Amino acid sequence: IFFDDVRVPAENIIGDPGLGFTYQMLQFQEERLACAALCLSPLEKCIQGTAEYTGQRMAFGKPLLANQVIQHKLAELQTELEMLRSALYRATDLYIQGNDVTQLASMIKFKSGKLCRLIPDACLQYWGGMGFTNEVLISRLYRDMRLVSIGGGADEVMLGIIAKTMGILPKPPSKKKN
8 A cells, every 4th residue: 555645634643753663663662562462372272282192102111201302392382381381471560660671572572583483393293194284273383373573573673672771782983083
């Protein structure tokens, strides 16, 4: 859609003209926190669904979940998810108190994107070929959760913001006076 030479009546203008992107930037932290919050339940379902499936799926005369490596992997994934949840709660609390959470929200958004790739991928491995069928939720989560690393600020953008707030970006060269 293109809007060329469109005139908007003064009473229909929201905010100050020319400040639309600034207004958008002001809500980025809320968007990033909301994005992470929306990941928690699907990732939890990923882990729980995999635990249930591997508890029922028999291989070599015993459930897959009887293998310590699967138990440990699911425990590790659950730990990562709980760390994300804790960071999200901390950032949300700080935000509600009126603090600038740019760095923390960016870290949380970055971590949620990584976990949205890691957890479905790791869980899918234990589903085998069944994990690629449309009959199981893991297939959809594996596909759809990938967007979190892109939407709402790509991982690379989040890392750039984090580096900037850490003060570790290179300084631009000073201009020489002639």
